[in-house]
Amino acid sequence: MSQRTFVGGIHPSYFKDFTAGKPIAPARAPSQVIIPLHQNIGAPCEAVVQVGDEVKVGQKIGEPQGFVSAPIHASVSGKVTKIGPYNHPLGRPVEAVFIENDGQDTLYEGVKPNKPLEELTPQEIIQISKDAGLVGLGGATFPTHVKLSPPPEVAIDTVIINAAECEPFLTADHVLMLERADDVIYGLKAFMKALNATKGIIGIEDNKPDAIASMQKAVAESGQGYDIEVHALETKYPQGAEKMLIKATTGREVPPGALPMAVNVVNQNNGTAVALAEAIKLGKPLYERVVTVTGPGINNPANLLVRNGTLVSDIIEQCGGMTADARKLILGGPMMGMAQSTEEIPAIKGTSGVLILTEKFVRYYTIGPCIKCGKCVDVCPMHLVPNFIGSASEKENIDLAEKYGAMDCFECGCCTYTCPAKRPLVQWIRMAKGEIVARRRKQ
Amino acid sequence: MERKLVVSSSPHLKSPEDIQSIMVDVLVALFPAALMAVFLFGYRALITMVIAMVAAMATEAIILRKGDFFGDGSAAVTGLLLAMTLPPAPPWWVVAIGSIVAIAIGKQVYGGLGSNIFNPALVGRAVLLVSWGSYLAGNVWMKPVPFGFTADLVTRASPLVTNKASLLDLFIGTVPGSLGETSALALIIGAAWLYYKGHIDWRIPGGFIGIVFVLGLFSGGLYGGIYHILAGGVMLGALFMATDMVTSPVTPVGKLIFGIGCGLVTMLIRLFGSLPEGVTFGILLMNGLTPLIDNLTLPKKFGEVKKSNA
Numbered sequence: 001m002s003q004r005t006f007v008g009g010i011h012p013s014y015f016k017d018f019t020a021g022k023p024i025a026p027a028r029a030p031s032q033v034i035i036p037l038h039q040n041i042g043a044p045c046e047a048v049v050q051v052g053d054e055v056k057v058g059q060k061i062g063e064p065q066g067f068v069s070a071p072i073h074a075s076v077s078g079k080v081t082k083i084g085p086y087n088h089p090l091g092r093p094v095e096a097v098f099i100e101n102d103g104q105d106t107l108y109e110g111v112k113p114n115k116p117l118e119e120l121t122p123q124e125i126i127q128i129s130k131d132a133g134l135v136g137l138g139g140a141t142f143p144t145h146v147k148l149s150p151p152p153e154v155a156i157d158t159v160i161i162n163a164a165e166c167e168p169f170l171t172a173d174h175v176l177m178l179e180r181a182d183d184v185i186y187g188l189k190a191f192m193k194a195l196n197a198t199k200g201i202i203g204i205e206d207n208k209p210d211a212i213a214s215m216q217k218a219v220a221e222s223g224q225g226y227d228i229e230v231h232a233l234e235t236k237y238p239q240g241a242e243k244m245l246i247k248a249t250t251g252r253e254v255p256p257g258a259l260p261m262a263v264n265v266v267n268q269n270n271g272t273a274v275a276l277a278e279a280i281k282l283g284k285p286l287y288e289r290v291v292t293v294t295g296p297g298i299n300n301p302a303n304l305l306v307r308n309g310t311l312v313s314d315i316i317e318q319c320g321g322m323t324a325d326a327r328k329l330i331l332g333g334p335m336m337g338m339a340q341s342t343e344e345i346p347a348i349k350g351t352s353g354v355l356i357l358t359e360k361f362v363r364y365y366t367i368g369p370c371i372k373c374g375k376c377v378d379v380c381p382m383h384l385v386p387n388f389i390g391s392a393s394e395k396e397n398i399d400l401a402e403k404y405g406a407m408d409c410f411e412c413g414c415c416t417y418t419c420p421a422k423r424p425l426v427q428w429i430r431m432a433k434g435e436i437v438a439r440r441r442k443q
Numbered sequence: 444m445e446r447k448l449v450v451s452s453s454p455h456l457k458s459p460e461d462i463q464s465i466m467v468d469v470l471v472a473l474f475p476a477a478l479m480a481v482f483l484f485g486y487r488a489l490i491t492m493v494i495a496m497v498a499a500m501a502t503e504a505i506i507l508r509k510g511d512f513f514g515d516g517s518a519a520v521t522g523l524l525l526a527m528t529l530p531p532a533p534p535w536w537v538v539a540i541g542s543i544v545a546i547a548i549g550k551q552v553y554g555g556l557g558s559n560i561f562n563p564a565l566v567g568r569a570v571l572l573v574s575w576g577s578y579l580a581g582n583v584w585m586k587p588v589p590f591g592f593t594a595d596l597v598t599r600a601s602p603l604v605t606n607k608a609s610l611l612d613l614f615i616g617t618v619p620g621s622l623g624e625t626s627a628l629a630l631i632i633g634a635a636w637l638y639y640k641g642h643i644d645w646r647i648p649g650g651f652i653g654i655v656f657v658l659g660l661f662s663g664g665l666y667g668g669i670y671h672i673l674a675g676g677v678m679l680g681a682l683f684m685a686t687d688m689v690t691s692p693v694t695p696v697g698k699l700i701f702g703i704g705c706g707l708v709t710m711l712i713r714l715f716g717s718l719p720e721g722v723t724f725g726i727l728l729m730n731g732l733t734p735l736i737d738n739l740t741l742p743k744k745f746g747e748v749k750k751s752n753a
Contacts, residue, residue: 330455371689372557374694388737420465422461
């Protein structure tokens with residue numbers, strides 16, 4: 001068992017105590033779900049139901065409109081009351097299917113167990129992951145079946161399960177490893193079989209010793225015939241970033257602009273592994289997931305099993321409501337999550353956390369000059385020069401920002417966390433990236 | 444319930460450190476050396492330090508038209524560092540002019556904090572050196588008398604001129620010299636604090652002191668190597684002046700090159716130039732090269748494969 005890491009990164013306070021050790025509790029089924037038809041990287045879906053239709057749990061309601069896309073399924077049974085635009089966590093309204101919950105939880109007839117893993121071919125595994133609407137549950141929501149279908153000339157030798165969960169406050173992956181360790185292994189074996197990979201690695205940060213023990217036990221019990229290792233990694237943000245995870249577990253560095261398959265690796269979040277296990281064993285599509293509801297601004301933090309399309313306002317109410325000094329609502333973690341302007345927003349496949357921060361976490365900073373302290377250069381996991389990229393973008397010198405490496409930034413936030421001048425580096429770099437992409441599209 | 448939620452860009456957590464806290468850390472780091480200066484040279488050392496700091500802060504407050512006297516703390520640091528490079532008791536107006544020049548010309552005309560190319564304290568010192576050198580050099584260096592709060596200071600030449608001082612004296616600081624440069628011990632203690640806080644990197648002091656030692660070896664054997672590190676302003680320069688964030692490179696390789704460059708020029712001046720001390724101009728010269736060094740030493744991106752010249 002190795003303990004490796006990557007160069008750079010930060011050690012913020014982790015605040016895991018809010019929800020550490022809290023078992024997964026099923027959320028109260030909401031009276032209405034509003035399910036957006038775009039819940040993945042890639043193309044959106046189009047509704048295959050109409051207003052007035054009766055739908056059942058697990059029934060497909062959204063058909064993908066491209067290869068890089070995944071179908072969407074109903075998370076409750078009931079009647080479709082409306083199909084129209086609604087708030088979406090990414091900021092712009094998205095077409096959504098409104099379903100009124102009849103409280104029956106009637107399961108769709110098409111949800112049936114598949115053949116056991118031993119009897120499935122790789123193509124069948126990939127098809128199951130597609131039909132179940134699986135996307136990366138770490139938050140990036142990349143359609144799983146696409147990740148499992150690299151071009152034929154690429155040979156994948158290693159599948160890495162990303163159970164690092166490096167973001168402060170979040171514990172969904174942690175609790176899944178304690179309660180569903182066997183399914184994580186099952187899912188990993190399915191990934192390995194689908195890709196013909198010979199090695200499986202589960203990467204866990206060392207601030208979760210109980211999860212490490214739980215996974216080691218599961219590997220010993222059900223990992224026979226597969227070369228699977230559990231790696232304890234140094235707890236450092238962003239250890240869970242896929243390039244950093246690959247570096248820490250295998251020592252390989254993914255080249256700039258390339259995907260993990262360039263170094264013969266595929267990463268999957270451990271929640272996605274559990275979802276694949278359920279899809280194979282039960283035929284269950286992805287319509288619910290574990291969400292960490294946490295932060296100093298929520299009265300009863302919890303690890304909830306939330307149905308797709310449940311409004312965050314509903315989730316917050318179930319958890320005792322917000323405290324009087326609550327000021328920020330973030331979907332995701334505090335380093336890369338998106339702050340929301342309203343609670344009336346649906347939880348979607350990629351919603352790993354509902355984080356409520358209070359007054360004392362929300363500070364209005366005066367932006368200072370860059371004092372060339374170089375701390376951002378020291379912490380950047382991609383070894384960029386965030387100070388120069390940020391300053392260039394601030395002055396709207398987009399070419400200079402691109403030259404310094406803006407497109408290689410994955411917006412982890414280490415630089416902005418560290419900057420003593422409180423410069424909004426990620427925000428500036430993000431602006432430059434948007435401009436660069438727009439310019440490239442024009443050409 | 445009607446509630447306004449704050450929406451801002453990620454990340455939503457930030458380090459508690461800010462520019463002012465860093466400057467306070469530097470002042471704390473200089474405290475052992477300042478204390479040592481007062482211990483060795485008496486109350487006049489304290490007066491010099493106070494004049495330098497007050498003049499610096501006042502100049503900045505006037506130029507920036509701010510009522511906040513301490514501000515982000517950078518002027519106070521510049522003032523104290525300038526005082527550290529001066530002998531124990533120059534005329535008060537020499538000290539004041541040094542600070543005013545340091546802040547006005549060494550920093551504010553460039554656009555203020557972060558925009559200056561040259562170390563402001565050294566700009567002030569360089570101007571004093573060429574304009575009122577007699578007050579700064581020669582027999583103005585005073586022989587320290589421990590517990591010298593009321594003792595008279597006796598003028599003596601600095602060890603760089605006499606080449607006569609025991610290594611232990613040089614390390615502890617009981618030699619003639621400027622306020623901050625004599626006690627390597629006090630400076631090292633302070634620098635250890637800065638290192639612990641993550642404000643200085645080993646590369647600049649390491650490169651600086653390293654090359655001085657190596658060239659000192661050539662000039663006078665092992666004794667020469669150690670002598671050159673401890674005598675004069677190398678310790679103060681390497682640990683506190685060259686490491687000034689604004690005027691030194693941001694890249695790791697750049698920092699090493701910068702440190703070595705400072706030490707190299709320092710020794711060239713010491714061994715072949717007409718001045719006994721070369722630290723001031725060594726650092727100022729390398730300050731000028733910093734933007735170029737930065738752009739020539741950008742770190743290799745994660746995963747980048749250097750194209751070979753095939």
